[in-house]
Amino acid sequence: MKVKRYIAPTSKEALRQVKEELGVDAVILSNRKTKDGVEIMALADSEMSSLVETPSTVPNIPQYEHHKALDTTESYPKLLSLIHEPAEAQKVSSDAMSASLAHDIIAEIHAMKSTLEDQLATVAWGNFTQRRPEKMKLLRAMLDAGFSPSLSRRLVDKLTVDFDYEQSLKQAMSALAFNLHTVASDEIVEKGGVYALIGPTGVGKTTTTAKLAARCVIRHGADKVALLTTDSYRIGGHEQLRIYGQLLGVPVRTIKDTDDLQLTLSELKNKHMVLIDTVGMSQRDHMVTQQIAMLSNCGADVKRMLVLSAASNGKTLDEVISAYQKNGIYGCIITKVDETASLGVALDAVIRRKLMLHYVANGQKVPEDIHAANPRYLLHRIFKSSPGDSAFTLQDAEFALIMASKNNAESSRTGEKSLAGFSHD
Structure with a gap:
């Protein structure tokens, strides 16, 4: 045998x-x-x-x-x-x-099917680039500016077919500006109220709190502003805000728990603006839920302002927004604009998640380095700068592979929303 x-x-x-x-x-x-x-x-x-x-x-x-x-x-x-x-x-x-x-x-059949689909998608993308070279040029410009492949592809698909590159760029900037929701004035300072700056560690919440307080002091006077901090974890964390408070002539109080916050806010109800500097923590920390619960159950209308670092990558920003958006966000502030190589990454996240952008901050000076968000200025700055050569710059073959991949375009998987209508002015 x-x-x-x-x-x-x-x-x-x-x-x-x-x-x-x-x-x-x-x-x-x-x-x-x-x-x-x-x-x-x-x-x-x-x-x-x-x-x-x-x-x-x-x-x-x-x-x-x-x-x-x-x-x-x-x-x-x-x-x-x-x-x-x-x-x-x-x-x-x-x-x-x-x-x-x-x-x-x-x-093995599934593997062959996947390989065949990728090859067909690459061929289809090659045909598209040959038929519409101007659209491909704009697509590359958006990726180099830091925008995600998902948002870039959906935007380019909606552009007018017969436009040249300059016309397409103008139309794309108008569409992005239309979908970038901003508050182009000191609405927070004018309206007043109670605002809590939330976000991960190191995004600049304390400095941003001081900048907003300084703007309000200039407008309404130091006796109309109060500063609170929940940062009792970080060594010297509350001391930094106390120094800013002394310079501005504004009282600074440390908050321990929900009851303490409720009592303090009731005492400060005559203030025009109360700013709360919260402790920074990872978006994956379970204490994020406890922090939001404290702000929600204090018996006052505390508006949560999410602070985002422009120096973070897209996936990190998506995680941060997902963690803090569950219970509602009043608006957001983008910091460290002066430290990022691609401001488009942060604006992309704000556009896809439909956040209201109030301010952008670009330095450590108080209160000079904070500005009301102007969408057209921000977009003009993004596309005006030259990306230059970088290890992250895509070559032609790599560019085609990424844009042909179907996995990069499904916005429904990450909770993204479609682009709104175009503005052609």
């Missing part, structure tokens, strides 16, 4: 070899994946029939084809157990092996 061994790159190829040499009735003894591919051990149906008819006869040690003997300590006992198994057990074993082979074949 000879047990034959077949090795092929795929299960399908190995089965084809078995059928060609041993016939469709061949018995599959085992199959497994090896570093060379898929290995199948098979026996001709005639060989198996002779063994079943004379089970008392101990067969000779089976030999692999190509003069490779089976291990007598492992394969031989396994083969004897297979010979003496009842017909039902052999059927179950055969069904299990067939199911395993079918699973491998299906997996």
